[in-house]
Amino acid sequence: MTTPEPLAPEVTAEQLRLAPRRIEAFALRFRRDTRLVTPFGINYGPQTVFLRVTDADGVMGWGEAWGTFPSGIGIEHRAALIRTVMAPLLEGQRFASPTDAFARLTAATRLLVNHTGEIGPIGQVLAGIDIALWDLVGRRAGKPLWRLLGGARDSVPAYASGLNPQQIEAALPAIRAAGYPALKLRLWGGGEPHAETLRRIIAEAGPGLCVQADANQSWSLDEAVAQVRSFAGIGLQWIEEAIPADSTDAEWQRLRAASPVPLAAGENLRSRAAFDQAMENGLAIVQPDMCKWGGFSGCLPLARAIIASGRRYFPHYLGGGIGFLCSAHLLAAAGGDGQLERDAHPNPLRDHLVPPPAVIGGMVALPDVPGWGPPPDDAAMRDYLVA
Numbered sequence: 001m002t003t004p005e006p007l008a009p010e011v012t013a014e015q016l017r018l019a020p021r022r023i024e025a026f027a028l029r030f031r032r033d034t035r036l037v038t039p040f041g042i043n044y045g046p047q048t049v050f051l052r053v054t055d056a057d058g059v060m061g062w063g064e065a066w067g068t069f070p071s072g073i074g075i076e077h078r079a080a081l082i083r084t085v086m087a088p089l090l091e092g093q094r095f096a097s098p099t100d101a102f103a104r105l106t107a108a109t110r111l112l113v114n115h116t117g118e119i120g121p122i123g124q125v126l127a128g129i130d131i132a133l134w135d136l137v138g139r140r141a142g143k144p145l146w147r148l149l150g151g152a153r154d155s156v157p158a159y160a161s162g163l164n165p166q167q168i169e170a171a172l173p174a175i176r177a178a179g180y181p182a183l184k185l186r187l188w189g190g191g192e193p194h195a196e197t198l199r200r201i202i203a204e205a206g207p208g209l210c211v212q213a214d215a216n217q218s219w220s221l222d223e224a225v226a227q228v229r230s231f232a233g234i235g236l237q238w239i240e241e242a243i244p245a246d247s248t249d250a251e252w253q254r255l256r257a258a259s260p261v262p263l264a265a266g267e268n269l270r271s272r273a274a275f276d277q278a279m280e281n282g283l284a285i286v287q288p289d290m291c292k293w294g295g296f297s298g299c300l301p302l303a304r305a306i307i308a309s310g311r312r313y314f315p316h317y318l319g320g321g322i323g324f325l326c327s328a329h330l331l332a333a334a335g336g337d338g339q340l341e342r343d344a345h346p347n348p349l350r351d352h353l354v355p356p357p358a359v360i361g362g363m364v365a366l367p368d369v370p371g372w373g374p375p376p377d378d379a380a381m382r383d384y385l386v387a
């Protein structure tokens, strides 16, 4: 007898069963004219991996695995992992559900993770496969994923992300026109005083638009403590990755004790245990990226636990169109008062390959079709396909 699937209580055991016959990977890249120098490397433009699982009846499910870094090689590597490592573990097998597949593939790659040290890339392709398998279940069941996973709403609020302080003035009219409730700034360089910049931008944004800031792990602990103390009373919503994600528990706790501003992080955590510990250490806003770790099977129970603990769940996302829509489905299914992260810069891998998920009145509407939405356009994908 099969145990009922707690993530999708209204789906029958028969609808959850999977017999994947084939998995394909599509490494997609768009080169920008300008490069972005980040604290962790140079970004030459969006790159991501879409993947497609076809079952024994010919039904297809689509997923996405994170591959943004390293630029120039990250996606080729993840696509090769899918073809060489994951395909033999998946094709021709039978699984009771996507959650069963996620657990079994995670167990089957445990020794390889230890042997290669590639916990990140292998976790990312496992996440992408999980997304594709849930999509396949949704398409078979004829239900949109947010509904299949127990959600109660068909749209979610989004915030504008990825902006540098110098871009704000030019970006504000479009942010206001889209009705975003919040924007997020990158604040790199722990040695520079950022409080004055923040105060100016918060005043410019006005009362209807919240401001949050992301240091992208670029401050030392001492710099972070000094920075967050200087943010007291200025109305900043949160400070994200003020210190490196792998800082010790004691370092995170010291930052928490010093900070008058709520702490956010999560895009660089890779296990349920790591998220649980980070919450213990004082995270108030928790930001898993479902294409980097967990897919739906890992992130939906986590999101529900975040919300049940009184913390806030804000999905991290800066990748392509499948992961963006799936993050919206996940947020809708999880509930809470979180918002979907949406890069304020154009990204053809997000906007040209699947029906563009526009922000209207600050909301992203979820397509009322099976799975996460209409599948990607094959011809459009060919324009960006590199491997």
Ligand SMILES: [Mg+2]
Pocket: 214, 216, 240, 241, 267
């Ligand atoms: Mg971030």
